Amino acid sequence: MPGDSYVIKAEDLRVWFPLTKGLLASLLSRQRRFVHAVDGVSFEIREGETFCLAGESGCGKSTTGRTLVRLTPPENIMSGRVLFRPSRKLFEEVAPRLPSHAIPEEGVVDVYAVPEKLFKPLRRELQIIFQDPFGSLNPRLRVRDILEEPLIVHNIGSTPEERLERIVKVLETVKLTPPDEFLDRYPHQLSGGQRQRVAIARALILNPRFMVSDEPVSMLDVSIRAEVLEILDQLRRQFNMAQLFITHDLALARYVCDRIAIMYVGKIVEMGPTDEVISNPLHPYTRALMAAIPEPDPENRKRLRELKIKGEVTSAVDIPPGCRFRPRCVAYDENEWVRSRCETQEPPLIDMGRGHSVACWLYAKK
Amino acid sequence: MALLGERFREVEEIFTEVKGQLMGKIGIGLILFFVVVSLYSLVAVPRNFPDLWNNVKYWEKYPKTVPPSWVSYFGVPVAPFVDVVLNNGTTQLYLQPKQVAGVTLFGVVQTFSFNYTLPADAFPQGVLVYARNVTNATLRTPMGVVKPQDITVIAYVFLHRPDGLVLLLNSPNPMTLADLATVKSPIRFSDKTVGLQLVEYYNKRGVNMTQTYAQNNAARLAFGEYDPDTHEIKPLKGTYTIEVVFTYLARNVDPRLLVRAINAGTIGVQSVEGVVQGNAYGLMGTDDKGRDLYEALLYAFPIELLIGFVAAVLNVIIGVVVGVVSGYYGGWVDEVIQRTIDIISNIPVLPILVLIGAALQREGVSGWGMLWVIILFLVILGWGYLALVVRSMTLSIKSEPYIDAAKAIGASNARIILRHVLPQIIPYAMAALVFNVPGAILTEAGLSVLGIRHNLPTWGTVLALARDYISSGGGNYNIWWWILPPGLLMGLMSVAFVFLGLAMETVVEPRLKRM
Ligand SMILES: Nc1ncnc2c1ncn2[C@@H]1O[C@H](COP(=O)(O)OP(=O)(O)OP(=O)(O)O)[C@@H](O)[C@H]1O
Ligand code: SF4
Ligand SMILES: [Mg+2]
Numbered sequence: 001m002p003g004d005s006y007v008i009k010a011e012d013l014r015v016w017f018p019l020t021k022g023l024l025a026s027l028l029s030r031q032r033r034f035v036h037a038v039d040g041v042s043f044e045i046r047e048g049e050t051f052c053l054a055g056e057s058g059c060g061k062s063t064t065g066r067t068l069v070r071l072t073p074p075e076n077i078m079s080g081r082v083l084f085r086p087s088r089k090l091f092e093e094v095a096p097r098l099p100s101h102a103i104p105e106e107g108v109v110d111v112y113a114v115p116e117k118l119f120k121p122l123r124r125e126l127q128i129i130f131q132d133p134f135g136s137l138n139p140r141l142r143v144r145d146i147l148e149e150p151l152i153v154h155n156i157g158s159t160p161e162e163r164l165e166r167i168v169k170v171l172e173t174v175k176l177t178p179p180d181e182f183l184d185r186y187p188h189q190l191s192g193g194q195r196q197r198v199a200i201a202r203a204l205i206l207n208p209r210f211m212v213s214d215e216p217v218s219m220l221d222v223s224i225r226a227e228v229l230e231i232l233d234q235l236r237r238q239f240n241m242a243q244l245f246i247t248h249d250l251a252l253a254r255y256v257c258d259r260i261a262i263m264y265v266g267k268i269v270e271m272g273p274t275d276e277v278i279s280n281p282l283h284p285y286t287r288a289l290m291a292a293i294p295e296p297d298p299e300n301r302k303r304l305r306e307l308k309i310k311g312e313v314t315s316a317v318d319i320p321p322g323c324r325f326r327p328r329c330v331a332y333d334e335n336e337w338v339r340s341r342c343e344t345q346e347p348p349l350i351d352m353g354r355g356h357s358v359a360c361w362l363y364a365k366k
Numbered sequence: 367m368a369l370l371g372e373r374f375r376e377v378e379e380i381f382t383e384v385k386g387q388l389m390g391k392i393g394i395g396l397i398l399f400f401v402v403v404s405l406y407s408l409v410a411v412p413r414n415f416p417d418l419w420n421n422v423k424y425w426e427k428y429p430k431t432v433p434p435s436w437v438s439y440f441g442v443p444v445a446p447f448v449d450v451v452l453n454n455g456t457t458q459l460y461l462q463p464k465q466v467a468g469v470t471l472f473g474v475v476q477t478f479s480f481n482y483t484l485p486a487d488a489f490p491q492g493v494l495v496y497a498r499n500v501t502n503a504t505l506r507t508p509m510g511v512v513k514p515q516d517i518t519v520i521a522y523v524f525l526h527r528p529d530g531l532v533l534l535l536n537s538p539n540p541m542t543l544a545d546l547a548t549v550k551s552p553i554r555f556s557d558k559t560v561g562l563q564l565v566e567y568y569n570k571r572g573v574n575m576t577q578t579y580a581q582n583n584a585a586r587l588a589f590g591e592y593d594p595d596t597h598e599i600k601p602l603k604g605t606y607t608i609e610v611v612f613t614y615l616a617r618n619v620d621p622r623l624l625v626r627a628i629n630a631g632t633i634g635v636q637s638v639e640g641v642v643q644g645n646a647y648g649l650m651g652t653d654d655k656g657r658d659l660y661e662a663l664l665y666a667f668p669i670e671l672l673i674g675f676v677a678a679v680l681n682v683i684i685g686v687v688v689g690v691v692s693g694y695y696g697g698w699v700d701e702v703i704q705r706t707i708d709i710i711s712n713i714p715v716l717p718i719l720v721l722i723g724a725a726l727q728r729e730g731v732s733g734w735g736m737l738w739v740i741i742l743f744l745v746i747l748g749w750g751y752l753a754l755v756v757r758s759m760t761l762s763i764k765s766e767p768y769i770d771a772a773k774a775i776g777a778s779n780a781r782i783i784l785r786h787v788l789p790q791i792i793p794y795a796m797a798a799l800v801f802n803v804p805g806a807i808l809t810e811a812g813l814s815v816l817g818i819r820h821n822l823p824t825w826g827t828v829l830a831l832a833r834d835y836i837s838s839g840g841g842n843y844n845i846w847w848w849i850l851p852p853g854l855l856m857g858l859m860s861v862a863f864v865f866l867g868l869a870m871e872t873v874v875e876p877r878l879k880r881m
Contacts, residue, residue, distance in 0.1 A: 071770055123776035135767035138786055149785070150775040202775065 528604025689756025723818030
């Protein structure tokens with residue numbers, strides 16, 4: 001089903017956060033230091049496609065996801081752009097008011113080139129679900145208030161009755177039935193899975209074209225993960241949404257995603273169809289991760305380190321020259337012939353065929 | 367509208383929870399008391415009371431620096447305060463001269479009199495008489511026209527003691543009827559006149575008494591007996607009669623005609639106010655100018671609430687708005703605001719206010735103008751702490767995922783602040799408001815005591831005057847009725863708001879933690 005053209009596309013995206021310094025330090029030195037949360041990332045996601053971002057904690061997955069739905073302050077976007085193809089209807093609604101540089105090609109908007117004030121309608125089709133279903137619902141609002149807010153903000157439904165009708169429908173879609181029973185509950189009166197479904201309903205009620213699901217089940221009990229995932233999957237089919245699915249769980253990724261990208265300290269190191277990447281991992285880092293899959297227990301990371309990886313996660317502030325994975329790379333130690341390139345040049349993504357690409361000098365033509 | 371409805375529900379909920387606590391009950395009860403008394407004050411005390419308060423003449427007739435009259439129930443001997451208006455003067459023609467206390471009364475004589483009972487071993491402070499209603503008209507007689515300027519009036523005040531002694535209390539001073547009608551000052555007790563009579567009286571009885579002694583103790587001697595053995599003056603209990611006499615003298619008019627005219631009310635004194643200044647007064651006593659402290663304290667109730675609430679409300683509004691803006695928008699706005707707070711919270715409030723107050727006093731600003739300036743500065747210097755707290759609350763709320771979620775659905779900053787940030791802060795702000803109320807009241811009182819006077823009768827003013835009185839060395843220290851009530855009222859008001867604030871905080875705190 002995936003269409004040919006992308007719904008959303010990241011182009012050489014760099015998101016850096018300045019390290020907060022004390023007043024004295026910033027007076028003493030002009031030079032500012034940055035956390036390179038996302039450091040040159042490109043990918044695209046097509047209609048109906050679920051694209052996974054996987055990687056260790058802190059590698060920039062959430063930042064990437066948030067950036068796609070314009071939750072990152074524009075001043076932190078150091079380079080690159082996010083291109084979004086809204087539905088025809090929405091495009092025609094917003095295009096006349098947009099400056100020409102915000103429309104790089106017909107039907108596509110450059111997300112960060114749209115002035116803040118004009119961006120609101122586009123949010124209808126760019127939605128996000130957060131990891132924490134406890135925190136992402138305002139504890140002081142009832143389910144009906146939470147779900148009504150997007151409708152009010154976007155002037156959908158002229159009467160409370162009309163809006164209620166829509167709210168009831170969306171509750172049914174996320175299987176919170178009977179809806180009447182949930183309308184007047186506060187978040188603390190819901191289970192974790194129910195809360196996450198309310199969060200999904202809130203994103204869904206605006207009929208998004210693209211949705212970021214940032215570890216939507218990682219904080220839920222294992223027993224209820226499956227049903228939430230099933231709902232997400234069903235929605236994707238039903239509405240043909242493009243989805244960015246963020247996870248650090250590769251076993252889960254295999255089950256959910258069409259394609260997968262492995263991130264390491266702000267960069268995609270390997271990307272391709274999920275089955276392909278998982279059955280035939282190329283990058284030394286991916287291989288190390290794969291070695292950890294069969295163990296669903298939380299000690300994973302320790303084993304990971306013992307196995308095929310060494311050292312600590314590279315700091316996202318002081319990126320070493322050459323390949324950022326080098327300090328931890330076992331292949332670097334084992335293959336003397338790549339070392340000089342590893343040390344001096346950042347490896348580009350190399351196309352290995354069948355949509356599979358990898359950023360490692362091991363696979364470059366000698 | 368829905369937003370408002372929700373807020374009200376919340377406020378109602380908090381109120382119900384607060385009422386459930388003992389401290390909340392006490393606080394609400396006390397505040398209710400202050401509100402009810404304030405409302406009563408608004409109807410009971412004339413709003414021009416500050417003018418009266420600063421008008422020394424108005425308080426002339428009241429006893430000075432005396433405790434409340436109810437002290438008699440605690441066994442304190444009390445000479446009551448009596449203030450009567452007499453309309454029933456009798457005018458007669460004395461064809462034969464009559465001697466009273468060494469005064470010869472002759473011709474047209476008008477007499478008003480009233481009784482005063484001294485029930486206990488105490489001395490009144492003195493006697494004052496006012497000619498209240500003088501008909502100042504021209505009299506047409508067959509013999510010609512008599513103008514008020516042509517009639518000479520002499521006023522005498524006689525004290526008939528229970529032991530039969532009669533004393534002239536004033537030094538008689540002839541004046542025209544026209545002058546009597548315009549002069550508002552009272553016919554005063556004269557120490558000299560009374561002293562002279564007493565020296566004569568006691569010397570006749572073989573008791574030695576100097577003129578100086580008699581003069582210095584005239585008021586007490588008038589209502590007492592001198593004991594030559596102990597050299598003490600003992601109050602003379604019993605019923606006294608005070609007789610106010612006016613003699614009228616006019617050329618070219620038949621005295622009988624004059625008598626008739628005076629009795630008919632076409633000319634002359636119509637009514638007289640007689641005052642015996644006891645040694646206790648009213649519900650709360652008086653200050654050294656005879657001012658009624660009960661009225662002053664009552665008048666101050668709504669003012670205190672106003673000062674407290676205006677300052678607290680402004681403080682909280684500024685604190686919340688600035689705190690939310692600072693925390694929510696961050697960046698250089700935040701930086702500027704924080705540095706501003708650093709500066710203003712390091713300004714010592716009291717010294718600055720004393721300085722400003724002194725400057726205003728020099729410029730002749732007083733009354734409400736001064737009070738508002740003081741409140742203004744209290745507010746300007748006072749919102750910093752709350753702003754910091756609100757700022758940090760805002761920061762923590764802002765980092766909640768549901769704020770990101772709201773942004774993601776396209777909610778505007780205004781909407782996020784109103785819907786997701788403020789509601790969390792409002793309960794805390796309400797507690798802060800309540801806590802803030804006594805602050806301004808106490809600061810205002812402190813400033814008064816430190817010498818910054820706005821001349822409005824507030825609790826602080828009353829307290830400050832007591833301090834003046836003591837430090838001027840003139841009076842005694844035992845002026846509990848002057849110090850305790852304003853002190854207690856301020857304390858009680860603080861307790862009321864602090865209790866309510868604490869009760870609210872215990873309700874608000876778990877909510878804060880829940881967020
Ligand atoms: N707003 C921000 N300001 C400063 N630094 C940030 C900000 N957001 C993220 N970072 C930093 O950027 C890096 C990437 O964070 P990000 O949340 O994207 O990682 P992640 O892959 O989602 O990790 P996790 O699996 O723990 O969620 C981290 O080092 C993080 O500390
Ligand atoms: S480029 Fe070199 S250092 Fe980097 S992953 Fe490949 S082999 Fe290891
Ligand atoms: Mg994350």
